[in-house]
Amino acid sequence: MFCNQCxxxxxxxxxxxxxxxxxNEEVADLQxxxxxxxxxxxxxxxxxxxxxxxxxxxxxxxxEAIFSTLTNVDFDPDRFFALxxxxxxxxxxxxxxxxxxxxxxxxxxxxATFLPADTIAGMVDQGKALHLIENLDTDENIRxxxxxxxxxxxxxxxxxxxxxxxxxxDPAVAGFCYEALCALLAEGLTVEQCVPVAMKAGEIxxxxxxxxxxxNTGNYGHPVPTQVPxxxxxxxxxxxxxxxxxxxxxxxxxxxxxxxDVYTHGEMLPCHGYPELKKYDHFYGHFGxxxxxxxxxxxxxxxxxxFTTNCIQKPKDDYKDRIFTNGLVGxxxxxxxxxxxxxxxxxxxxxxxxFTDDADQGHVMVGFARNAVLGVADTVIEAVKSKAIRxxxxxxxxxxxxxxxxxxxxxxxxxxxxxxxxxxxxxxxRFFDKDLGAIGGIPRLLDxxxxxxxxxxxxxAVALAKAFECEVNDLPLSMIISWYEQKAVAILxxxxxxxxxxxxxxxxxxxxxxxxxLQFLVDTFDIKPVAATPEEDLQAILG
Numbered sequence: 001m002f003c004n005q006c007x008x009x010x011x012x013x014x015x016x017x018x019x020x021x022x023x024n025e026e027v028a029d030l031q032x033x034x035x036x037x038x039x040x041x042x043x044x045x046x047x048x049x050x051x052x053x054x055x056x057x058x059x060x061x062x063x064e065a066i067f068s069t070l071t072n073v074d075f076d077p078d079r080f081f082a083l084x085x086x087x088x089x090x091x092x093x094x095x096x097x098x099x100x101x102x103x104x105x106x107x108x109x110x111x112a113t114f115l116p117a118d119t120i121a122g123m124v125d126q127g128k129a130l131h132l133i134e135n136l137d138t139d140e141n142i143r144x145x146x147x148x149x150x151x152x153x154x155x156x157x158x159x160x161x162x163x164x165x166x167x168x169x170d171p172a173v174a175g176f177c178y179e180a181l182c183a184l185l186a187e188g189l190t191v192e193q194c195v196p197v198a199m200k201a202g203e204i205x206x207x208x209x210x211x212x213x214x215x216n217t218g219n220y221g222h223p224v225p226t227q228v229p230x231x232x233x234x235x236x237x238x239x240x241x242x243x244x245x246x247x248x249x250x251x252x253x254x255x256x257x258x259x260x261d262v263y264t265h266g267e268m269l270p271c272h273g274y275p276e277l278k279k280y281d282h283f284y285g286h287f288g289x290x291x292x293x294x295x296x297x298x299x300x301x302x303x304x305x306x307f308t309t310n311c312i313q314k315p316k317d318d319y320k321d322r323i324f325t326n327g328l329v330g331x332x333x334x335x336x337x338x339x340x341x342x343x344x345x346x347x348x349x350x351x352x353x354x355f356t357d358d359a360d361q362g363h364v365m366v367g368f369a370r371n372a373v374l375g376v377a378d379t380v381i382e383a384v385k386s387k388a389i390r391x392x393x394x395x396x397x398x399x400x401x402x403x404x405x406x407x408x409x410x411x412x413x414x415x416x417x418x419x420x421x422x423x424x425x426x427x428x429x430r431f432f433d434k435d436l437g438a439i440g441g442i443p444r445l446l447d448x449x450x451x452x453x454x455x456x457x458x459x460x461a462v463a464l465a466k467a468f469e470c471e472v473n474d475l476p477l478s479m480i481i482s483w484y485e486q487k488a489v490a491i492l493x494x495x496x497x498x499x500x501x502x503x504x505x506x507x508x509x510x511x512x513x514x515x516x517x518l519q520f521l522v523d524t525f526d527i528k529p530v531a532a533t534p535e536e537d538l539q540a541i542l543g
Contacts, residue, residue: 001015001016001017001018001019001025001028001029001064001247002014002015002028002131002133002134003015003016003019003023003028003133004147004510004511004512005062005071005147005151005485005486005512006020006021006071006400006411006484006485006486007398007400007483007484007485007488007507007508007510008020008021008400008402009451009483009511010400012508012511013511014511015028015513016202018462021071021313021314022072022075022313022356022493023044023071023075023080023314023326024075024207024266025124025362026077026120026124027074027075027076027077027080028127029123029124029125029126029127029128029130030077030080030081030084030120030123030127030354030363031080031126031127031258032067032125032130032132032133033080033084033116033123033124033126033130034065034068034069034080034083034084034087035066035069035082035150035181035291036110036111036114036116036127036130036131036132037087037088037091037107037111037116037183037374038062038065038066038111038181039111039182039184039185040085040087040088040091040109040111040113040114040391040425041058041062041087041090041091041094041119041178042062042118042177042178042179042181042193043107043109043112043182043183043185044091044095044097044098044107044112045058045062045094045106045174045242046175046178046182047076047103047104048101048103049093049099049175049178050103051098051101051102051103051459051543053097053098053101054171054175055094055097056169056171057094057095058090058094058174059171059174059177060161060164060457061086061087061090061178062090062157062167062174062177062178063157063158063160063161063164063174063279064157064161064180064328065083065086065087066153066154066157066177067157067158067161067328067370068080068328069085069154069377070154070155070157070158070485070486070487071484071485071486072310072312072485073309073310073316073329074328074329074358074442075326075330075331075332076330076331076332076336077120077332078120078332079330080123080367081120081123081358082125084116088115088116089116091112094246104315106129109185111185123405124304133147136150136184137189138189140514141191141219141514141516141517142191142194142340143191143514144512144513144514144516144517145191145194145195145197145198145517146184146194146196147166147182147512148489148493148510148512148513148517149180149183149184149194149197149198149201150180150184150346150400151486151489151490152198152201152202152205152486152489152490152493153177153180153181153201153274153490153514154486154487154489154490155485155486155487155488155490156173156176156177156201156203156204156205156493157177158211158309158310158356158486158490159205159208159211159212159452159487159490160173160174160177160208160211160212161328162212162243162244162309162452163208163211163212163213163214164405165244165246166215166218166219166245166246167218167219168211168214168215168218169211170203170207170211172173172207173204173207173208173211175255176200176201179197180197180201184521188476190324191516191517191520195520198493199493199496199497200492200497201493202490202492202493202494202497202498203497203498204495205418205490205491205493205494206455206458206494206497206498208490209452209454209494210455211422212452212455213452213453213455213456216245216274219245219246219249219276219369220245220274220275220276220277221274221275221276221496222275222369222371222372223270223273223366223368223369223449224273224275224367224372225272225273225365225366225367225368225372226272226273226365226366226367227359227363227365227541228269228272228285228286228363228364228366228536229285229360229362229363230285230286230288230361230362230363230364230366230433231358231359231360231361231362232284232285232355232358232359232361233261233263233284233355233358233359234289234354234355234356234357234358234488235259235260235261235284235354235355236258236259236260236303236349236352236354237260237261237262237263237301237302237303237348237349237354237355238251238255238260238261238262238263238303238304238305238306238345238346238349239263239264239265239287239288239298239301239303239304239305239306240262240263240264240265240268240306240308241264241265241266241267241268241294241305241306241307241308241311242266242267242268242307242308242309242329243267243268243308243309243451243452244308244309244326244327245271245274245277246269247308247326247327247340247507248262248264248271248308249276249277250275250340250342251306251342251345251475252277252280252282253281254341254342254343254346255282255342255346255349256282256351258346258350259350260282260286260346260349260350260354261282261283261284261354261355261435262280262282262283262284263284263285263286263287263301264286264287265286265287265288265294265297265305265536266288266294266426266429267365267425267426267450267451269286269447270366270367270369270447270449270450272286272366273366273367273449275367283520284365285395287301288430289429289433289519295313295316296316296346298315298319298322299318299319301319301322302352302353302354302355302420303322303348303349304322304323304324304345304348304349304352304358304536305319305322305323305324305341306324306325306326306337306345307323307324307325307326307329308326308327308329309327309328309329310329310485313401314331315331315334320333320334322348323335324336324337324342324344324345325337325473326340339346343489344480345504350427359529362433364433364447365443365445365447365448366447366449368422368446368447368448368449369448369456370448370456370457370459370460370463371450371451373422373446373448373456373460374416374459374460374463374517376442377463379440379441380442380464381464381467381468382440383439383440383442384468384476387418388418388439388440389418389419389420389476390416390418390419390430390474390476391418391476391477391478391479391540391541391542392414392419392420392421392422392475392477392478393411393412393415393419393420393421393477393478393479394423394424394429394457394477394478394479394480395408395411395412395420395421395422395423395427395480396422396423396424396425396427396428396448396451396480396481396482397424397425397451397481397482397483397484397488397496398425398426398427398451398482398483398484398485398487399425399426399427399429399430399482399484399487400482400484402507402508404506404507404508405427405430405482405507406430407431407505407506407507407530407533407534408427408430408431408452408480408482409431410533411480411534411537412430412431412436412445412535413431413434414436414534414535414538415436415444415512416538416542417437417444417543418439418447419438419444420439420442420444421444421445421446421495422446422448422457422460423445423446423447423448424447424448424449424450424451424453424454424456424457425450425451425453425454425488426451427482428447428523431445431479432445432447438526442501445446450505451487451488452487452489454491454494454495458494458495458498461475461477464477472498472499472500473499473500473501473502478502478504478541479495479502479503479504480504480506480537481503481504481505481506481532482505482506482507483505483506489510492505496521496527499525500525501525501526501527502525502526502527503506503526503527504523504527504528504529504530504531505527505528505529505530506529506530507530508529
């Protein structure tokens with residue numbers, strides 16, 4: 001195997017024995033084979049688009065299949081065996097439609113005619129023989145840009161899948177997915193040809209996040225500032241983690257009136273700010289702190305745990321029997337819910353002791369998405385003009401367990417009192433419970449939401465730039481971004497597509513970025529790694 005798609009990749013270069021995330025060689029090879037199979041589907045689907053043929057079922061399946069290869073989603077070989085076979089079924093169906101319309105079907109690329117082995121072991125051998133990443137291109141810079149596109153594509157598929165579940169779809173997003181998968185097969189490309197495709201990925205990801213924002217706010221209302229307890233109360237309980245608001249809504253509906261409290265973990269925290277979710281009295285609080293602590297936290301939760309989307313490394317045995325996975329998430333030997341019927345989770349919660357006392361451990365504020373922030377825009381603008389607010393910092397992104405991420409905690413702790421911090425995604429759990437006080441009645445630490453709520457942060461920045469009659473890059477705003485997996489790659493591409501400059505990225509730069517590509521990013525966008533200490537970056541930014 002070879003995998004360097006996440007920030008924690010072994011030795012900062014690549015995992016080639018087993019994934020730091022817990023992914024084994026068998027799963028890694030099957031994921032590579034699934035991407036290969038999807039490239040075959042994309043060849044015909046892309047041709048179909050030229051003929052005016054759009055098939056929504058194929059589009060939605062493609063999102064799911066790509067999403068399943070994103071870090072920490074699916075570790076189950078049986079599920080990949082099924083996905084690879086299903087991809088071939090979709091490919092052949094699309095090929096038949098193209099043939100009936102008189103389109104091109106004689107593609108010479110290997111994925112167009114690939115036939116999977118009839119056993120998992122056989123498929124693993126096929127995936128191993130691909131050397132998928134190494135064979136993207138012989139030129140390290142083209143390979144680097146193709147990897148950037150592939151990993152950004154995985155993030156796009158994740159957001160598009162979430163949005164589609166809630167009814168928000170745009171065939172243009174799927175169309176780009178096919179184009180990108182085909183572009184990975186192209187030979188003889190130059191850097192000049194590859195860069196626009198990567199920028200297009202940023203544009204399409206902006207659209208995918210816009211769709212997901214419309215899906216979330218359309219179904220659950222715009223988030224409002226909300227206090228969320230960090231303690232617990234005496235009652236039966238279920239913990240839900242991940243990203244999927246629809247799964248949370250279904251769990252709340254199915255537990256209503258059963259004497260069970262629902263707690264959030266990880267990126268589910270911002271859900272407390274949505275009016276249509278917070279209306280449930282048994283939607284109580286947030287349990288745990290950060291991604292990197294979850295193996296310590298979960299055994300201490302006295303109820304079952306429901307996983308939605310990517311959110312954890314392979315679970316340990318001391319709480320594995322209390323885990324239920326849902327949707328694309330899967331691990332061998334872990335109970336998986338196929339039909340959104342959470343009765344098994346509920347029955348387990350009722351059979352367990354739950355919390356036996358009340359504990360007040362303070363609270364945090366959520367719900368500062370664009371509507372909430374722009375609702376007090378006049379106050380913010382006046383505070384900037386009067387110099388009560390000197391600078392804004394967007395400090396957020398992914399969390400992880402690798403050493404060096406305490407940089408972000410220290411950075412926020414040292415941000416001067418006349419500056420505000422906006423945060424989003426699971427990176428905020430390094431400092432989400434810090435009391436930074438307020439400026440003019442507005443909290444200095446504003447939780448914008450999940451990673452996809454980068455869309456909200458962008459809208460806030462655009463609105464402020466408009467108010468000050470300047471460009472976003474001219475605002476007193478600095479972005480300090482932590483990254484871990486492929487949704488962060490997609491968001492970074494979106495920021496670059498929008499022309500945002502002077503981004504500080506950490507705790508380390510992507511292993512798949514070649515020196516020449518990195519130099520291009522530095523020269524074009526002034527992107528840079530975070531400094532060795534937050535003091536250095538604060539001095540450089542504020543003077």
